[in-house]
Amino acid sequence: MPVHFSQQTALARRWARPRYRLAGLLFSGLGTIGLHACTSPAVQPISQSLGWEQSAFFQPPPEPDPAVVEVVERYLQTLRSRGIAPNGQGIVFQAGLSRLAMHQAQQPRSAASITKVATTVAAVEKWGLAHRFITTFYTTGTVVNGVLQGDLVIQGTGNPFFVWEEAIAVGNALTDQGITQIAGDLVIVGPFFMNYKTDGTVAGQLLRVALDSLQWPREAQMQYAELPPETPKPQVTVQGTVRVEAAVPSQATPLFRHESVNLANILKQMNIYSNNVMAQVLAESAGGADAVAQLAAQVAGVPPEEIQLINGSGLGVENRISPRASVAMLIALDQRLAAQNASITDVLPVAGRDRGGTLKDRNFPPQTLLKTGTLNGVSALAGIVPTRDRGWVWFAILNGGGDILQFRRQQDALLQAVTGVLGTGTLLDGQGGIPDEPLGDAGRILP
Template sequence: MLSYQADEPRNPASTMKVLTTWSALKVLGPSWSWNTEAWLRGELEGDVLQGDLVLKGYGDPFLVDETFWQFVRALRTKGIREITGDIIIDGSFFDVPEVDRAAFDNQPTRVYNAQPSALMVNFQSTRFVLSPEVGLDSVKVVVQPPLNELVLDNQLQLVKGRCRREHAKPVILPQKDNRILIKGKFADGCGQRELQRLISFSPGRHAFDAFKSVWNSQGGHLGGGFQAGQVRASDRRFHIHTSRALAEQVRLINKWSNNVMTRQVMLSLGAKQYGAPGTLEKGRLAVMDVLEEQGIPTQGILIENGSGLSRDSRISAAQLGMLLQKIWHDPYMPEMLSSLPLLGQDGTLARRFRKTEQAGRSRLKTGTLNRVTAIAGYMLTRSGKRMVIVMQHNGRRAGSAGRGLQNKVLEWVFEQ
């Protein structure tokens, strides 16, 4: 119906997640799940493990606090009370190079910059719970998991009044002297608020800190500390936790545009197709294989990490539009379609076209970066026609003019 420079490869931002999540559904299947395992290295004498406990991950993208609590609780329920040795974290299922988390946008503590890990607990984020203590004229800060080797330097200032935006988002900065500085103004009208930030630079150490915190809270005793290592042939598998199914996780990814979950999925896809460990290159190849099998021309497509959090990723609107048409006629279409944000109702589109006739009639993946805005998906028009829509804007005015133009085009297409 309408096309303008559709063959020009552009930065797609998070609409790149359509490629990654669709490829995973096609190769792994909607019911695919991830295991997280606990292995014993030593003898279990009564309720005491005389040795080490090895935790091995296989890339579960959604091993959040509540799920990890259940995993640890299962160890207590199955009879372990005390571990005399260390907790060994095995993240060998992925082989991902270390990167500078500040390299992308100089925001190393923001959760969207989390790096993937085969054993990733709660997106590697540390939770800061802030509560006003009016009688003490201070702000209480509770950190989870606890900062075992770091000191919290709480310089928050409690102010009276309504909870304005600038009062609810204090600055949290890791310091070189093992301090975590938290500063700014926090209004008593804000009540209890929660922030999540990346504090630990070691995914393994973060997983250990989370384990130790939950273990201690459940009455367990740990005699040793943290080690990075791998499962040995002589170790005995003690417990397996199975994740949510891929289809459920794809819905979480695309509705809320979760970057690190997408990266976990692409690495898992690479490991499935080309063998462990999962690497970026294997993941990229696996996604490109799916596109070629679907008959999508791949010339000009550039995949960096699969999430779209990249300055270098490229795909044309025509290529993405062709993929969306292929998806529509695929048996797994319902799983993919239900993962896309519903215009005016949920996910990253909850506030767009609210309380209009268009609300609920489009499922579209959004993408936003500095100088990039994009949207891709499906619309049911007023007359009942199904439309595939892909719009990409790159450049200095992409954020302001680009989104406005998108809205105008969406309004026009809806009337067709």
């Protein structure tokens, strides 16, 4: 796999965590010992090996790792005994620069929602974690006795996470502006989405309902119940219709703008729940499936043929990624996030911390970071399992041609077996730190 020098540095850092950090301290101490030895009259010839050089502790760990190889071989044998062909599976386990075990590592396979890792890489590369999507609200008339004598214009820029709570905050902001009724229409301009509906008219109709609490369906009421107790219930009615226009009317006056939660929060929610609409919206905003695949391969340092995408969500067996590329994308993503004072744990789910979404009812080792993927006959898993002996072990397991539930059980057992031979480590100690931002926060509505 082509690995850039900067990636090698990051990989070496991962290899050093946590066991091998001690090695650096020991080498530092040995340097002091050597300095003292040079002042002594009894100096050993430089060609003579020192005792510590023969110590097993200072020998590089084996590649591949026999214990991990044996675990993977047993896993494949178990699948074979259940009628699942080993040649339909792709596996990589890697610690830093060391490949612990591989099986058909370079063969692109149906990756399902591992595709969202590529979308995550592309989004981080294009915008950065601090990015916020702006939705601007305009009026085309004056407000008289609480009635806007004109239209409310909504100009979107592709926020994939504008949901009930955010719309309720907008309704309260309209109330604060003295607007309780809109005599005209809701006019949608640009990519405005709501509740994962990407049709502008449908999204506008949902916003119309959200602005008036007397029209709220049960789902909106349930989401409101999660907001702070003092949150008002807006009652802004729209007399006109919802229509989509190509541009903001020239006579429109800006009222306020709404900022999304930051991109880190968006990506985290997208990956925890494996939300296909959010992923596709982000991929399209980043240039489309081909652009995402090309950028992900470039960042990961793998041949472009190992990342083949038809969309950004993973829906469709034509989305094909090799296990090697899956691991390389994760390593490169962590490196990119470190440059933003963040961690891969800020954008991907972690077992034990994130209990909902696709992690529900799984039996992963503690603090395993991962992305799941599922299609008919396809089950995929990629992430990091923290170990005692080899630090962070990056992995990808791409299964095909069998029962989904059987694949999931065997994947969980495989990861447990790896920690059984390498020991259990820590992932979250000092990692991450980008806080979750509450939905419906009025502080993100600005003049």
